[in-house]
Amino acid sequence: MKKKKIYLLIFLTLLAGILLFSTIIFFNQKEKIVVGGDTDDHGCLVGAGYSWDAELGACTRSWEIKESDNLKAAKIAIAPLSFPVTIISVDHLDCEGCYRIMLQRNDNRENLEIQLRNWKFFEDLIKTYCKPEQRNAEICTMDYDPVCGWFDDSINCFKYPCASTYSNACEACIKEDVEYHTPGNCPE
Numbered sequence: 001m002k003k004k005k006i007y008l009l010i011f012l013t014l015l016a017g018i019l020l021f022s023t024i025i026f027f028n029q030k031e032k033i034v035v036g037g038d039t040d041d042h043g044c045l046v047g048a049g050y051s052w053d054a055e056l057g058a059c060t061r062s063w064e065i066k067e068s069d070n071l072k073a074a075k076i077a078i079a080p081l082s083f084p085v086t087i088i089s090v091d092h093l094d095c096e097g098c099y100r101i102m103l104q105r106n107d108n109r110e111n112l113e114i115q116l117r118n119w120k121f122f123e124d125l126i127k128t129y130c131k132p133e134q135r136n137a138e139i140c141t142m143d144y145d146p147v148c149g150w151f152d153d154s155i156n157c158f159k160y161p162c163a164s165t166y167s168n169a170c171e172a173c174i175k176e177d178v179e180y181h182t183p184g185n186c187p188e
Contacts, residue, residue, distance in 0.1 A: 043084050043106025050086055059086035059106065073099035076121075077114040083107055093187040100160075117187060129180040130173035140170035148186035149178035161186050 037045065044050040044059035053060045056071070058078050065071050070090040077099075078085055088102040088111070097119035103112040114121065127150075149172030150163040163186045166172035172181045 065090050073101055073116055077101040095185055095187055098187045127180045127182055130178060134173035137170055137174050143168050146185050147172050147181040149181045151177050152179035
């Protein structure tokens, strides 16, 4: 009986030592090893086919953004950034000058999404919030001046955009679930 206790004590001591040693090794690793994570001097993931585009000032797969409009959208998206990025994708939306540009920071690999509408940053478009008096309108004019009515948090959207195009601001604001509107048709 006494021998069993000694063997059990030795076994538990060894197990605790192995666990402690493994924990120390795990937390003392200096850098995370990423398979295919070889980067060049600019942080471009060479193993994934990206290379530095000096003219654009970003890491790209040149064959993916060779169309002039995609290149123009990418240039607009990265112009104000103060850190190097990789252009993951440039997707044209269903309106003139409307694009969704997916970027990845080269320093911390954070993903960013930039949207353009009419060749401008979407966030820079004028958001006009619906006022209480607009919500109570009984009739709206038949003017056609399209706006994109953006839904509030009461709507759970499954895809972008979380909005609908209305013929004018009055038509958008009489809808209770529209929080604000922006000029023009909604991007698709």
